[in-house]
Every structure is written in C-alpha cells, then in structure tokens.
Amino acid sequence: MTGEGSGCRGAFVGFGNIALLGHLPALRGLGADMVAAVDICEKRRRLAAEEGLAACESLEELEGLDLDFIDICTPPSARYEPISFAVRRGLDVICEKPVATPADFTRIRELVMGSDIFFYPVHNWKHAPHYKKAKEMVEENGGVLSLQMSTLRTGFSHGNPHWRPDWRVDPSVSGGGIIMDHGYHNIYLAMHLMGDDFQQALLEGVEYFEDRPHVERKATFTLLFPGGRKATINLDWGAQRREIKNTIYECNSQLELRDSQIINSDHAYEFEESLSGDSVHGSWFADVFRDFFRLRGSKEKSHFLEAMKVLQGIEDLYRQARG
Numbered sequence: 001m002t003g004e005g006s007g008c009r010g011a012f013v014g015f016g017n018i019a020l021l022g023h024l025p026a027l028r029g030l031g032a033d034m035v036a037a038v039d040i041c042e043k044r045r046r047l048a049a050e051e052g053l054a055a056c057e058s059l060e061e062l063e064g065l066d067l068d069f070i071d072i073c074t075p076p077s078a079r080y081e082p083i084s085f086a087v088r089r090g091l092d093v094i095c096e097k098p099v100a101t102p103a104d105f106t107r108i109r110e111l112v113m114g115s116d117i118f119f120y121p122v123h124n125w126k127h128a129p130h131y132k133k134a135k136e137m138v139e140e141n142g143g144v145l146s147l148q149m150s151t152l153r154t155g156f157s158h159g160n161p162h163w164r165p166d167w168r169v170d171p172s173v174s175g176g177g178i179i180m181d182h183g184y185h186n187i188y189l190a191m192h193l194m195g196d197d198f199q200q201a202l203l204e205g206v207e208y209f210e211d212r213p214h215v216e217r218k219a220t221f222t223l224l225f226p227g228g229r230k231a232t233i234n235l236d237w238g239a240q241r242r243e244i245k246n247t248i249y250e251c252n253s254q255l256e257l258r259d260s261q262i263i264n265s266d267h268a269y270e271f272e273e274s275l276s277g278d279s280v281h282g283s284w285f286a287d288v289f290r291d292f293f294r295l296r297g298s299k300e301k302s303h304f305l306e307a308m309k310v311l312q313g314i315e316d317l318y319r320q321a322r323g
Helices: 017-029 042-050 080-089 105-113 129-140 178-194 282-298 302-322
Strands: 009-013 033-038 054-056 069-072 092-095 119-121 144-152 200-208 216-224 230-236 243-250 254-257 261-263 268-270
Touching: 009 017, 017 033, 017 069, 017 282, 033 042, 042 054, 069 080, 080 092, 080 105, 092 282, 105 302, 119 282, 119 302, 129 178, 129 243, 129 254, 129 261, 144 178, 178 216, 178 230, 178 302, 200 302, 216 302
Parallel strands: 009 033, 009 069, 033 054, 069 092, 092 119, 144 230
Antiparallel strands: 144 243, 200 216, 216 230, 243 254, 254 261, 261 268
C-alpha cells in the first residue's frame, strides 16, 4: 500500500480502544506498517494478535524489532517509560493526550527537549472538519477577540472493559478530572483559534464528585491572551445532555460552532459528524497521522512545546484549586 506512511514501521504502546478503533485503521490507511503492540492486559494482547500484530507484554520485547516510531496510547501515568525507551532507541513518537501527568511533567519535558526525536502529540480536535473550517473563517475575518467554549457531558468516558474502565476518575492514573481530560482539548483549541499562546490561566470555579472529593466533575476557567483577548471555558461531566458549543467573537462578526454546524450572520455550515457523537472520532485521525509523517523528518519541537504549554496551564489551574 502506498501513502504518506509507506516504509514506516511502528509499534503501539498501549492497545486500548483508541489504538484499536482510531489509530490502527488510520495508520494502515496511510500505508504504515504497524508491527507490534505492547499491553499489560492479556485480553488486549489477544486483540492485537488478532489484528496481525506481535503481541508484547513489555517494552523490552520491542528491542529486536526494526522500528521508526512508537504510538503511545497508554493511560497518562504510564507514559514516561515508553518515551524514555523511544529516546534511547532514537524513535519518533506519536502520543495521545495528555502527554504527561503533573507527576511526570517536568522529567518528560527535560527528556524530550534533550533529545533529537520528533514528538507529535495527538491534538486531534484541531483536525476535525468543524475546527478546520472555523480556523479558516476567523483568519479571513481578522482574527479572534474572545471565545466562549462549553463542553457538556452526562458523565466521564469509560475506557476499555478489560483494564480499569474508570481510570479517568483516578488521578493517580489520569492526572486529574475534567480539567485534565476535556480541558486539555479546549486549551489547545483556544490556542489554535487565537493563533497564539495564552499568558495566564485563571480558575473561576470548580466542583467535585461527592464520592470522589479530589476529582473535579465541573470547572470554569479563563485563558488570557496577548492584546487583552481571552477564552472562557466551561466543562461539565454532570450535565443533562451531551453538547459542545463555542461562540467565537471576531473583529467584525460572530461565529457559533455547535456539534454539527457553524452559524454566522449569513450562513450555516453543516457537518456530517457531530462533535459529541462518540469519544473516538476515528475519521479525524488520518489528518493527524498524515501531519506526523509529513513533519517527522524535521525533528522540530513546536508540537511538543504546544503540549507542554497546555499542561503548564492545567498545572496552574490545579494549583489554584488547591488554594
């Protein structure tokens, strides 16, 4: 098969739902040769073997394989070791978000910045047709003055049933609650639409689960950007409905981006897929990995630094929440 990934050999580290249902089809569609998958769970290794991958229990089993990159799809707390492995082997990295938990943030940053590997975080929502169109429109209309971003969910997403499906509400695994999960997406999207890094993250309010008093289920915060611009982000895992809504105030107009449409003063753009339709969004990954294969020869660090900026903002928000 020919494609942007032709001739590239890769291995998964972590073979949960996102790897099986999202990454694998997209990578194979681009011609990449995915040869192995590492997972601590026997049932996930069995699924990997059924897909024709060498099923490995540990990173050491990848040592004898001819690889160009690894695709890290583990839960966040298990990312330092595969990143360290990639640096030692000189392998490029694709990594699901968030790249690190607060506990590993500093040492992962130092590890990658001291290496010459190419590191590409999976900021897949930037590749959604809805946000690509919104970005095009705001650039045509003179840029963004302010954003109001809202992500409503009736609960948190569950992982695969074979290994701790509730890991997203275990901070020792996930690194946090809704700020780390959905907040991460909203922060890099705000930076993407603004075309700039934020200067400060300010927590406006936070509420916690009654049975998990250290895990936030609802949060509101503001990102301050240069020139007095700002993005206000509202997140809720206890809403009555699933909905994503973004109101984008431009220099001369206003856009409203909802789950399956963008509306401005004179037109409505409809999209086949809803932003709240599922948690995998497999159709967006082709552009994610196409970008990875196009850029990996550069070895530049801007994409990794974007992920670090997002995590720095999240770390600041959690520091404020702790008082």
